Amino acid sequence: MTDTLHENDMATTSQAVVLASGNAGKLREFQELLAPLGITLSSQADHDVPEVEETGLTFVENALLKARAASRHTGLPALADDSGLVVDALNGAPGIYSARYSGEHADDAANNRKLLDALRDVPEGQRQAHYWCALVYLRHADDPAPLIIQCGWKGDILSLPRGEGGFGYDPLFWVSEAGMSAAEMSRAEKNRLSHRGRAVAEFIDALKADNA
Numbered sequence: 675m676t677d678t679l680h681e682n683d684m685a686t687t688s689q690a691v692v693l694a695s696g697n698a699g700k701l702r703e704f705q706e707l708l709a710p711l712g713i714t715l716s717s718q719a720d721h722d723v724p725e726v727e728e729t730g731l732t733f734v735e736n737a738l739l740k741a742r743a744a745s746r747h748t749g750l751p752a753l754a755d756d757s758g759l760v761v762d763a764l765n766g767a768p769g770i771y772s773a774r775y776s777g778e779h780a781d782d783a784a785n786n787r788k789l790l791d792a793l794r795d796v797p798e799g800q801r802q803a804h805y806w807c808a809l810v811y812l813r814h815a816d817d818p819a820p821l822i823i824q825c826g827w828k829g830d831i832l833s834l835p836r837g838e839g840g841f842g843y844d845p846l847f848w849v850s851e852a853g854m855s856a857a858e859m860s861r862a863e864k865n866r867l868s869h870r871g872r873a874v875a876e877f878i879d880a881l882k883a884d885n886a
């Protein structure tokens with residue numbers, strides 16, 4: 675990701691985009707990741723976008739639903755992220771249900787407890803997982819050719835939480851090449867390695883090509 679602006683970035687500077695998410699952790703990461711581009715990111719809460727039901731069966735379907743609803747409501751281009759944790763030993767659960775794993779209005783702590791419980795009898799060495807991020811950008815609500823980027827991030831599920839940073843399942847997500855959990859990383863380190871950070875880097879390139 676570049677941190678300087680070039681001439682042909684002008685079309686992307688001061689571009690108003692709505693982030694179709696109600697997740698404060700995601701919003702913070704997106705603001706950090708997109709700040710160098712001069713994109714003015716507002717959250718859907720700023721526009722009173724009603725929450726859309728995530729009825730898709732894949733991350734990408736849900737990201738499309740969220741982006742379309744936010745763009746329709748605001749008249750702005752919309753960026754949505756549908757993401758979650760895919761655990762091999764659980765046949766891919768919690769997957770698209772990651773946010774709702776322990777109930778419809780689940781919080782991160784309850785979801786983490788449920789994950790630890792589900793993996794109680796799964797030994798070290800069999801606790802592989804990956805985060806997945808589907809990023810969708812709609813130029814307008816009826817955009818037939820959205821920008822779609824998907825990235826994963828491999829890790830292992832710990833038996834006890836570690837670290838205070840990040841959000842969601844980060845305290846249980848061990849990244850062996852970094853020797854720490856995602857919640858022990860600096861924000862910059864997580865953004866450099868993570869599913870979302872790398873998807874946003876690819877998105878920035880795609881947006882530049884789109885605006886060129």
Ligand SMILES: O=c1nc[nH]c2c1ncn2[C@H]1C[C@H](O)[C@@H](COP(=O)(O)OP(=O)(O)OP(=O)(O)O)O1
Pocket residue numbers: 694695696697700728740755756757758759772773774785805840841842843844856868870
């Ligand atoms: O980097 C991450 N670090 C930790 N946990 C993460 C991460 N990325 C996704 N996750 C978890 C959080 C939530 O349990 C689910 C996302 O669910 P997802 O529906 O995409 O988001 P959400 O409902 O929290 O907000 P919204 O749909 O309004 O964007 O995956």
Ligand SMILES: [Mg+2]
Pocket residue numbers: 728773
């Ligand atoms: Mg959601």
